[in-house]
Amino acid sequence: MRTVLLASLRTHTRRYVSALVAVSIAVAFVVVIDAIGSGARSGVAASVEAAYPAADLVVGEEYGVAEADPAKALEVAERRGDRATVIASLWTTVAGPDGSLGDDVQVGTVSTEPDLRSQDVARGRAPTGDGEALVAEDTAKTHDLKIGDLLTVGVGNDATDVAIVGLTRASSYLDADVDITWPAMAGLGMAIPDAVAYDVRDGDVAGATEALTAAVDSTVQTRDEYVAARIVMLNQGVDVLSYLLLLFAAVAGFVAVLVIANTFTILFAQRSRDFALLRCVGATGRQVLRSVRVEAFVLALAGGVAGVVTGVVLGRGLGWVIRAWAGEAAFGPVSHSPVWLGAAFIGGVLATVVAAWWPTRSVVRVSPLAALRPSGEVTARTAAGRVRIALGLVAVAAGCAALALAIASGNMVPLILGGMTSFVGVLLLGPLIVPALLRLLGRVGRTGGPLRVASANAVRNPRRSAATTASLLVGVTLATAILSGMASARQAVTAEMDGEYPVDIALSGTLPVDAVRSVGQVDGVDEVRAVDGAEVASSAGRLTIIAPSADDREVTRDREATRVADDEILLPTVVAQDFAEGIPDELTLRTREGEVTLATQLVGSKWGRAAIVPPAVLAQLTTDAEPRVLWVLADDGADAEELGGTLGALTRGGDVQVDNNLEDQQWVAQQLDVLVWAVLGLLGVGILIALVGIANTVGLSILERSREHALMRALGLTRRGLRRMLAAEGMLLSVVAALLGTVLGVTYAWFGVETIVVPVLGSGGLVIPWIQLGVVLVVAALAGLAASTLPARRGARVTPAEGLTLD
Template identity: 65%
Template sequence: MRTVLFASLRTHTRRYVAALVAVTIAVAFVVVIDALGSGARNAIAASVESAYPEADLIVGEEFGLAESDPVRVLEVAAQRGDEASVIATAWTRVDGPDGTLGDDVEVGTVATDPGLRSTNVVTGRGPIADDQALVSRETAASAGIELGDRLTVGTGQATRTVTVVGLTERSSYLSPDVHLTWPALSALDSEIVDSVAYAVREGSVAEAREALTEVVESQVQLRDDYVSARIVSMNKGVDVLGYLLLLFAAIAGFVAVLVIANTFTILFAQRTRDFALLRCVGATRRQVLRSVRVESVALALVAATTGVVGGLLASRALGVLARALAGSDSFGDIDHSPGWLGAAFVGGVVTTVVAAWLPTRAVVRVSPLAALRPAQEPSARTTAGRVRLALGLLGAAAGLAALVLAHRTETVPLMLAGGMVSFVGVLLLGPVIVPALLRLVGATAGRFSGPVRVASANAVRNPRRSAATTASLLVGVTLATAVLTGMASGRQSVEAEMNAEYPVDLALSGTSQVSPTTVAKVRGLDGVAAVLTPPGTRVETDGPTLTVVAPSDAERERTLDASVTRVGDDEIVFPASYVASFEEEGVPDRVTVRTAAGPLTLTVRTVFASWGSAAVVSPETLDRLTPAGTTRVLWVMADDGADAQDLAGTLGAVAGGADLEVTDNLEDQQWVSLQLDVLVWSVLGLLGVGVAIALVGIANTVGLSILERSREHALLRALGLTRKGLRHTLAAEGMLLALVAAVLGTALGTLYAWFGVVTVVQSAFPAAALVVPWAQLAAVLVVAALAGLASCVLPARRAARIMPAAGLTLD
């Protein structure tokens, strides 16, 4: 049998190339998934890691630290000779040399040790004493602050006077306006401690972690573990990249099994007569099985090795392309996990052997004499056809039930399992579904073209072959539709929530009227698309004096979310930042304002949104408060592509001269947009690999299918069909198969996307809804049609070159 084995490999080399390519692409797919996932994760992690540059350990949890922990950590660091930096924030009043910077300025800590400093000093130097501070470059530009100026931070007795020794630029997700040392910030009595970064200078990290664990109440984590947990926390408790990586890993294995199994099914079906002849000349069933399985193992080893190497090279190239298109901030450095590489190699070998197992057993179960006769294709009327139909119905029903249960329980693994099981059920039903769709499409298009009629009749004649040919492209189209629709739905949900939280890009507000000159200056700035000037006034209440504005319907519609500032005639809406105006007593349920006509009581509604230091009332209510409203707040809408830091800095310069405070929402919006871009580019990269393997799969199966029908094509040529006619017929067949796969895949992908939205996205965004990207799905259909056509080009040319007489003698 060894001689037979090597003879088979030599004889069927061209046919094995198709299987080799399928396995190689599948293994490379898994390698590339790991690489692209690491690039996306590293891009997000880099922005978080930069807050803890040389830290080995982080003491902290999602909801902050115990009050005594910072002091204890600093004591341990002093005893061991290590360095520690408390990361804390306070929102308080800051006064500069030319007036106040605001009553709600973000003040954060800065490490005196350069290795733990989380911000880049672009001008001056870092603080070395508690009476020194850093100021962000944008804040300094808006308030006219220079090196050497003195700032007063805090209110009442808890104030600190510090000297500005440097200017900073944003380098991490922690980016306050003013940076103080921890002793200076803690003296304000209003700090919120986030965590403590700890750098080991003496001894081992394990020893330091043990020493800290003994004295603190909060969790002590390695920096990488803390960063991973913080990324999950930033994504509302959902490890988005982790889910995506697991999702595409599962899809990779699933696609690989389908493509390889289809390839081997056709490959071994073509060799039925070879196996039968071996049985006739004395080979036992076990010998034939062993021979074919050794062939599959040899093929698997070569293909898996090639796939790993090819995946490494492809991932590097795709990483360079992703960084070139999306930028280094959106896509980070690629690294490869040894575990993933090993799993890809072993998975490729095991998948190939398993994929070859069932087709081979099905072939050798046929008796030698029966195999030498033309075999009847299984259909729904045969025992095999009925079993296949029953399994398909069972799989589709069980998968659908799992999807419904996953939706109700919000279980992602169950959703993935349900999707795969139901899809396998659809594939098993392929010999029934695909011919029905082919008849429908062929009956419509065949009225206008003879080759289409011939192609349709030929495709329907062999249901199993047609179903196997469409399976790979069906996987690709379903995958593309589900991912594109799911991403569009998820992105719209995130953007809708961001628009509700930040209805305007930037706002300028103060206690006095805004002059027309200031309005004109703001409108003339680069990057400003529109400036809204809702009328308002200052009103006295039983508590603080409030600024209220009343935007018109037209002005609200020009904001990013008009519903946030919609208010009834008996209501007053406070933004979240306005809550601090009521100090310790908190925001009341109702507030009474004084007017010339007497007191007016309004129901208070607080929304988690930011539009400057002003409450919102209806235009009718404003008319009752004052006979003539004046401009108190400027709502600035930025141009697409405007740089948040530059625009905030130039607006701050204008606001500083007009005694106004700048509320910058654009920077937070662009930060979230960056995270979305990371996800989108990562998914598109993964999707591109998935579509590539599907296209290779359909090219393999179509090529093998045409090779299997060489005698049939020769007979058509002998009956008068020209070479051009044969090429047109085969092209029409490929187009028909691709169109059917595309339509069915689009329907299935949309259904799976809906389950993904209601199971995954709605767990984080309850108002999420399905969004169908029609333009992108149309592009998928065009690509599918072109793929069907392209998959037939070379095989059709090869079939047309065979002379009829020679083709009729082929076996």
Template identity: 45%
Template sequence: MRTVLFASLRTYARRYAAAVVAVVAAVALIVVTNALTSATKSGLFAGIDAPFRNAAGAVDFPTEEVTEKYVEKGGWALAMSMQPVRTEKTMLGQDIMVGAVSTEKRWQWQELKSGRFPTRAGEAVVDANAAKTNKVAIGDTLKVGTGKSAVETTVVGLVDAPSMWSAPVYVTWPEMQGWKNPYVQTVMTAGTGDEADKWMNTDDYLTELQTQLNKEVDVVAYMVLIFAFIALFVSVLVITNTFSILFAQRMRDFALLRAMGATKRQVLRSVRREALALGLLASLLGLLVGAVLGWGIVALVRQLAETAPLGDVSLEWPWLLAAFVLGTLTTLVASWLPTRRLMRLSPLAALRPQEGFDVRGAGMFRLVLGALTTLAGTAIIFVAVGWDDAQTGMLIVLVGCGTTFLGVMLLGPALVPGLVRLAGSALAKVAGSPAKLAAANAGRNPKRTAATAASLLVGVTLTTGVLTGMNTIRGATLDEMAEQHPIDIALQSESKPLADSVLGDAKAVPGVADAVAVPGAMASVEAGGKPVSLPVVAPPASDVPLMDLTVKPGTMVISPAAASAFVENSFEASGEKATLVVGDRRATVTLDVREIDGAPQISAATLRELTADPQTYAVWVRADAGADPEDLAGTLGVLAPDAELANGKAQRAWVELQLDVFTWAVIGLLAISVLIALAGIANTLGLSVLERGREHALLRALGLTRRQLRRTLAAEAVLLSAVAAVVGTALGVFFAWGGSEILVGDILPDATFDPPVLQLIAVVVVAGVAGLVSCVAPSRRATRVSPAEGLALD
């Protein structure tokens, strides 16, 4: 039987192409995940101990009191703050990470590239790569921060630092203390600390830190592995269908082996060895492809993003072994179902005409079970939508989605051919007889048609579900961001009125669509017996903001940060009263605390109570749709250097970018399973061409032209792909609705379900076009055979 095994592999090698592609893609995805994970870990861990070389120990996430306690004892804080940074000519960014650098040599852990370290406040160092990108040189003056808390500092050196702790700009600790609530991740101690402060010695702290980072990186790896398992599942469907067709075509060969004396067990063992050899070969190839892709992707990321925290790739044997075993087992499991038919094979089958296909559809038991399962899954989803607890409700939704999808898969042999015939009838009005033949061919083997469509159905369902869910989340999130940041860019004075020229200069800046001057006054609020200065503005009637910002008389809309200057718990201060004072005038207002950009806002009537001569304390800008928010902010910031600049457009753009990156990353991973499914359709169609060789020759002999035959095969592939895409889209939208009602409704109560119609149509169209492309090779093979040669085929 070993001779039979090698002969079969040589003879049917081309027919196994889709199965090999499916396994290679899934195994390679696992190896690529390992490569990216290892590179990320090595990049993060490189130089992780650099700041701690002279530290006795450290306290993680210390309180302000603990930080001050150990700094006073000679320790040092690893701190950072997000601040706007500008030079005399341009703005580096609205939210730049600013770290702290010590004036003591002991805590100067950064690697000095040129210049020197600061020796006093008012001096700073800049990351060498950031300096190169932003054209900053030693001797330049940077303005860091806004308003009264802004500091001017001179660049005295360029440094390099491990990616874990790096920042574009470093200022001294006294300057950082002048900003509100700098973020302190760790405070390093010069001596032994107190256990009550959760102090750990340096070795224990670094071990704990590496463990935490490992978990964070592994979480990302596990997320990617989910998509690898999806690809494996699709691979099982493709391989099962491929083996089913091959075994159906080779049934007479197997029966002939039985007639020549081979036992059922020997035939079965030969076929399973064939599947094992295919699995081993595909898995080894997948390991090789994954390793090459992994190194290539890491190298490409390093080339495109020099600051990306990627180190050396280290392929770990547990990952490689797991990928290899999973690829092999996937092939064996997928081939197990078709091989069961061999146990019922009789030697007399060698003397019967070869049927080539199975016209039987699904049995009544399967159809009833499928219908009941689909209804049960749908009911579970509707029950979950009304569940109070979002986390439990989401788990129930997932169960409902899985149950519904299983029911649809069971109904596949009846559902898919029926829809193909229906679509074929409509297509026949345009394409004529080829479409009728295509619909008839697709319905001749219902189980095979359903199995072929099932692999694409998985990928399309997940893809459209992600697109719909993310579009709903995107719309709700952007609406909320528009409420929090309705002004594209605001120039806000914190001490004195803006110059009259600022408004005209702002309107003249390229990228500015419109601007409006906002009247206000410098008021004060009594807090603890001391007046707290507070600029207030009255939003004018204008279409510059994204929404109407009119404030009710007697109300002051204020951010929690501004309210914290005169109330204890600013987040719960809404409804409290405060008295504004301007000169000898007073006005009592009710606080409405919410996230806003710029100064507290009052009504025009309240402003008139406070002053008879309001001044321009802010300029609000509406940017052009395509304007770069950072570049525009840099240009506008120069117009009023002492004003605080709030860049709402940048905040909205950043959130939108994160949503886009996440969405397309998931779509990209799911695309692997879709490509595997399309390879399966091409393979099924190719095997079908071989199987129906005599049939095609007879059609040619009866007058069907080569072009009509190509159109028939093309219509069959398009109908199969389009039907799978339409059913998958319907399921994906329904599943996304259930998930969004639970998850999004709990986090964003005002969110509305918003399926991306154009994108969903694009998915169906792309699936149809991909199906058309997948038929090119099989149709060329079919048309090369002349009618006489085809009729001679067995």
């Protein structure tokens, strides 16, 4: 059989190219997932990693670090000759040469060790002692601070004076307005330690880990482990990227098995006469079975190697394209994990062997004489057809049950398993579903001979039609589900962000007379609204209230976020944190002109340093209301840091507090962009697999029907007519796959939204991107046409006499 094996590989090389391509693309898909995932992780982690440069280890938990651990970690570093720096923050009063910078200015720590310093110094130099500080460029611009100015940080006897020696630009997620050394901050008595970044000088990371673990109460982790945990925490405890990679890895394996199994099914069906002849000349069924499985294994090895190489090249190229379009901040450098490369290769080999297992068994089950005779098609009326339909119905029912369980539990595992199981059921039911849809399209489009013949020909062989549409059905379903899911998730996140940040920037306090005009003239400002209010006495202390009108609320990103009932007061957390005795259930507001008691509603929305009351209440409390808060909506693409600094500088001289919500919005938008670009990259590769799959199956199907086409040519069909018929057939099959895939994809997207998006955000619903789905339908139809073009031209070149002699 070794001679037969080698002869078969030589003789059927052209046919095996399709199987080799299917295996290679499947393996390459997994490799590209790793590449895109690494770039996305780099983009997400860039601002987090930047806070811990050159750190081999990080001491800390998700919530921070134990109070005594910073001193203990510094002692270990001094004893071992290593370097360490404490990362901490506090919100306190900071005063400059021209007055206060605010009562809750964010103050961070800066290391005197250059390698451990996370700040990016734009001008000046870094601090070398406890009496020096760095100031953010936008903060310096807002308060007219210069290098050499003195700042007083803190209150009372614990306050400390520091000199500004440098200005910083944004560099990490821990950026602060003012940065001082840890000893200077510790002396203020209000520091909140976040972590300790630890640099091992002698390379003995294991020894340093052991020493730190023995000394501190907090967890000691490598920087990569700590950064990964921080990213999960910043995403509200959900490792979104890992979920996406898990989803696409599972889909990749699933698609690989489908495409390869489909290819081998058609390939071995074409060779049934060859196998029968081998059986007739003395080969046993076991020998034939072993021979074709060895062929599949050889193809798997060759396809695995080709797939790994292709995946590396494609992953790096795709990563470069995504990075060029999305920017380095959204998508980082691409790298390849040896574990993923090995898993892709081994998984491709195993997937090929598994995918080829059943087709080979079905081939050698047929007796030699039966295989040499024309065989009947398996239909619903045969025993095999009834079993197939029964299995399909069971798979669909089991998959739907798993999908329902996913919604109930909010777990992705039953979501993936349910989706795959139900999709397998749909594929098993394909010989029933696909012909029914083909008949429907055939009735609609019975206007020309080629289309009529193509429709009848496609319906005549249900299993072959279902097998041909399977690859494209996978791609369209995947594309539709991902596009609909992303649109739904993006809208849900946007709605959540709009509710939390109804305005981009809020200016609170005593506003200049011409504030609206001057702010409106700033580049990057789209809309400005001055909201009237007053400062009143309350049962919890002095309080600024505002009463936005219907017109004021209309310009916000979420008008419902600032809607207040007639007997309520909306209290943002930034205001409530100043209440020394907690937040009462009711607040009594007093002025010389009246007194009102309102129910307190604590909200997370951020619209400035003021509570919202109904306009009638404000009119009852004062007749001299004046603008107390300026609401600013920015242009699309405006730089948050630059705009915030400009507006702060513009309102300098008064008691004005700038709340820059746009910075938080843009940070979240950046994380979403990373995920979107990563998903689009993976989706592109998935669609490529689908296109290769349909090209394989259409090409093999046309090759299988060479005698049939030759007979049609002999009966008078021209070469042009044959090409048009095959093109029409390919387009019909593609349209059917696209329509069915769109319905399935939207359904799976709904289950995904209800399982993942709604539990995380608490709201959301399915959003169907009609334009994008329309593009998918057009691409699918063109893919069917393109997949049929080359095989049809090749088939049309065969003369009738030559074709009738083919096996």
